[in-house]
Each structure stands twice: as C-alpha cells, then as structure tokens.
Amino acid sequence: MGNYYPVYLDLTGRPCVVIGGGREAERKVAGLLEAGAKVTLINAEVSVVLKDMAGRGLIDWVSRDYQTGDLEGAFLAIVENDRPRVYQAVAREAEKRGILLNVVDTTHLCSFIAPAIVRRGEVTFAISTGGLSPALARRLREELDASPVMRWAEMADLFAEVRREVRKKGLRPHPDRWQECMDGELMDLYFGGRREEAKARLLSMLQEQPEPTRAAGVASGS
Numbered sequence: 001m002g003n004y005y006p007v008y009l010d011l012t013g014r015p016c017v018v019i020g021g022g023r024e025a026e027r028k029v030a031g032l033l034e035a036g037a038k039v040t041l042i043n044a045e046v047s048v049v050l051k052d053m054a055g056r057g058l059i060d061w062v063s064r065d066y067q068t069g070d071l072e073g074a075f076l077a078i079v080e081n082d083r084p085r086v087y088q089a090v091a092r093e094a095e096k097r098g099i100l101l102n103v104v105d106t107t108h109l110c111s112f113i114a115p116a117i118v119r120r121g122e123v124t125f126a127i128s129t130g131g132l133s134p135a136l137a138r139r140l141r142e143e144l145d146a147s148p149v150m151r152w153a154e155m156a157d158l159f160a161e162v163r164r165e166v167r168k169k170g171l172r173p174h175p176d177r178w179q180e181c182m183d184g185e186l187m188d189l190y191f192g193g194r195r196e197e198a199k200a201r202l203l204s205m206l207q208e209q210p211e212p213t214r215a216a217g218v219a220s221g222s
Contacts, residue, residue: 004113004130009100012036015073019066019090020080021046024104028078031114033058037076042066068093076100078114107131116141120153122160152182155190162202173206181205 016032018025021043029050032039039059041050046061054061062070066086071077071093079090081104091109094101103109115126116137125144129137144150159178166173181202189198 004128006115006126006128008124008126009035009076011076013038014075015040017042017071017074017077018079019043019070019077019086020082020104021050022080022082023047024080025078026050028102028104028114029053029059031117032076032078040074042070066090071097071099074099076102078102078104080104081106105134118145118150120150121156123153123156125153151187151191155187158190158195158199158202162199162206165203166206169207171207177206 011032012035014037016037017040018029018032019042020028021041025041025043026047026049029039029041033053040062041054041059042062042064044063044065046054046063050059050061053059066079066089068089071090074097077090077094077099079087079101081087087103087106087109091101091103093099094111101109101111102114107113110131113128113131115128116134118125118127118141125141127137127140127144186198186202189195189201
C-alpha cells in the first residue's frame, strides 16, 4: 500500500453516516460532531451514550440495521468492524457512490484512515502510522500531549493576533524571524499572566528586523 495523503476535511454541515452502536461508534460520532458534521447513526442497538446524543437532538438515529441505500447523500461514512457482512456491504456501496469510508481497524476497505489527534485550541496535530499500528499512533499521541512543546500551541491566539497586526502595517516578517522571536522569554511572559507584555515584545521584535520586507510580491510567514 502506498503512502497516504494527509488532509484536513471541512465537515461543517456535511452529512456523515456512522454504522454501529458500540464504543468505537461513540468515539467516531463525538469526533464528527466536534468537526461540525450532521451525523446520522444507523444501528438497531446502540449504547446509552449514543441514545443520549440522539435524545438531545445531536444526531439522527435510525433504529435498525444497515440497508443498501443508507449512504445516499452522505459525504463520509464510518462503520464498526464487528460484523463482516455489514461492513463489506457498506464498503461496496461507498465505493459505488464515491463516498469516503473508514472501516474501523480494517485498512484494506478504507478510503481514508483516522489519525490519532492532539488538540490545543485551534491547533491540531494528527498522527498516523498508515494503519500499521494504531497502538503506536496512540502512544505517540500521548507522548506529544504531555510534551512541553504543546505550550507553543496554546499560544496560537497570540501569534494570530500579532500576525494580523503586522500585516495591517504592510509588513511580511521572514519565517525565520518568527522563529527567532519564539523564545523562552516570550513563553514566560505569556504563561506568567503577562499576555499584553508578550504581545508587545513580539510585535516589537518583528518590526525591528534588519530590513522588514514590505507586502508587495513577498510570501507570508508564520
């Protein structure tokens, strides 16, 4: 199998189908809802958690087993792997309709695989082993989640705000200059509760670069 092409999907308002009713279905439904998808769950029996989601109107629950045609209009589908006859039928329909499909832990039937995710605010890290070892992907996710480097991700709002301000001034600091400004002192100010001082320091350092590059014809940094 070749390498996967990494991509982030905008699922806001898109119809997505999850087939199954167990813990994997719970995780997949939760992830789709977090991404803003419109989720339909199909299974005769589902967990208490999924019933609660349906009861609160978060998802549409079709209380029966999968039938051919259930993927009509779907953008993406996910199916648990506990019943081979079901997930194989889903795979055939998904291929016929050109619908993105993930069969949990059954890589050869998937048109996409779901990576292990680490989030800090607006920053998302996706970790994949190409389906070879989900356990390794999970371990890497846990290690990254506990890493001090994640503190930089928590500062994304500051960097976005400063980036907007320097652009208003017509400046395009070189990417290397952004990296030079991301030092320990900046982090200490931010996490020491002195956010405005951190912002002022970053702005000043970006504007003090030797020859600020004006906007015209220059690629953006950060």
